[in-house]
Amino acid sequence: MQRQLRRLILFTLTLMMIGLVLNRPTLSFIGSIATLVITGVIISRSLHSALTKLLSPQQWRFLLGCAGIVIACYGLAYLSPLDQPIYNWLQAQNWERIAILGSILGATGQILIAILAVYVGWEQYIVSKALTIQSNTITEQQTIDTYFEGIAQLMLDEHGLLEDFPMERAIAEGRTAAILTSVNAEGKAKILRFLSRSGLVTPLRRDRRLGKAILDGHGGYAEERQNGLRVIDLGVILAGADLSGTDLRQTDLSDINMVRTRFDQCSLGQANLSRTILREASFRGADLFGVRLFYGSLQRATPRSRADIPNYKTGQFTGAVVEGADFTDVQRLSESQRHYCCQWGGAKTRSTIPGGCDGIPNLLEGE
Incomplete structure (x- = not known):
């Protein structure tokens, strides 16, 4: 379709040029009219596509309705007996004062637009800040979950028993110190609750030879405040x-x-x-x-x-x-x-x- 239109435009332009060269006004007129119609069709299609993307059908209906109301009111005023009195009243007005009033209203409108722009910008800032906080919260929670998993893998053997040799305790304390200084108050509280409920910060009774924590016979590890050793010392x-x-x-x-x-x-x-x-x-x-x-x-x-x-x-x-x-x-x-x-x-x-x-x-x- 596009190729055919281009061919028609070239043909009509050629026809118009031949008419001008041979001094044939009729031929030139026909070529000009044909070129104008074809190019008008192409432009109208492109313009329709652009306007369709710019405004939705509902917005187009609204604009057409507003235009219809304005034209209808003008037509009724023109056809009614009030046409001449309205014209005379308009002629009698001081348009300089009206122009000044229009300038004032225009300046007021610009101020209101500026206020509206500030309000929209503030709302965008609030939304952006909320999204940033939410993203940071999700990232922090993922970091804490990774810490929990890492500590569990570091401290437990394949049978799920506590196995904390000195180097493992040092690494655990280092990871704990690093994460506690990088999270907010709620994140610190989550970590402290995890360490407390898992007994990692409680002094545990140890085997005097191997240094391993001793079970208390009730499904947990024996606590010893006097001489016990913590897995993680805060x-x-x-x-x-x-x-x-x-x-x-x-x-x-x-x-x-x-x-x-x-x-x-x-x-x-x-x-x-x-x-x-x-x-x-x-x-x-x-x-x-x-x-x-x-x-x-x-x-x-x-x-x-x-x-x-x-x-x-x-x-x-x-x-x-x-x-x-x-x-x-x-x-x-x-x-x-x-x-x-x-x-x-x-x-x-x-x-x-x-x-x-x-x-x-x-x-x-x-x-």
Whole structure:
């Protein structure tokens, strides 16, 4: 079809040129008309295809309807008896004022368009930000899942038993340190729950010859606080970390350094914080139901010490270091927890404890 049209255009153009050369006006006129009709058909088809892609059929119907309304109103006004009065009224108007008013309306319209453009840009930014956050969350979860799988493969033998030789423990600690510093607060909480529930951060009783963890006869590994060895020692990895608003229930965070760590609005139900260094940590609004801060009795429990060996029967040197910690608005703080924090928290900590510390001595400062 396209080839035939090109041939027709060439033929009509040739016919027109022959008419001009031979001074035959009729022949030239026929060639010109034929060329105009054929090229008009080609252009109309291309234009129709472009307009079809530009606007949908529904939009075309809307535009045609608007044009029809305008033309119909003009026709009715022209045919009605009001035609001359309307014309005279238009002639009597001050068009300079109307032009000024039109300029003002045009400027207002441009301002509204600019505001609309800013709004559209802001909405696009919000959507883009939400998609970025969602993508980052998915990527982070995939990273955490890979970490879980890698730790399991590293620590377990072919029979599913724990097998943690010194080099394997070192690699596991290195991977844990790397991932805990690269994920957000919720990601840190997931990793800590995994490590706690799998017993990898709990001190385990070991065989004195081979160093392997000993089973407790109840389907798990025997815990030994005094001389046990952890598979993964968190050390100072979480010092200064932000764990606000996370779920850390039943996690084992004992015997690690968590200086200036933020636990604000955190759920710490039945977590183990014994011998944990919590100096200047923040617990604002946190749930401390059943949190273990020490072993043994309240009367004999004391904070950990570098030089002294902890006694898990009496509680000496098994307590958390809570000096300077902030307990403002903590929830479900037990009496034993309140007494311990008042005794060993110092003046700054005592001022933040709900219920106050009246009648409880400040053993940290010897008052």
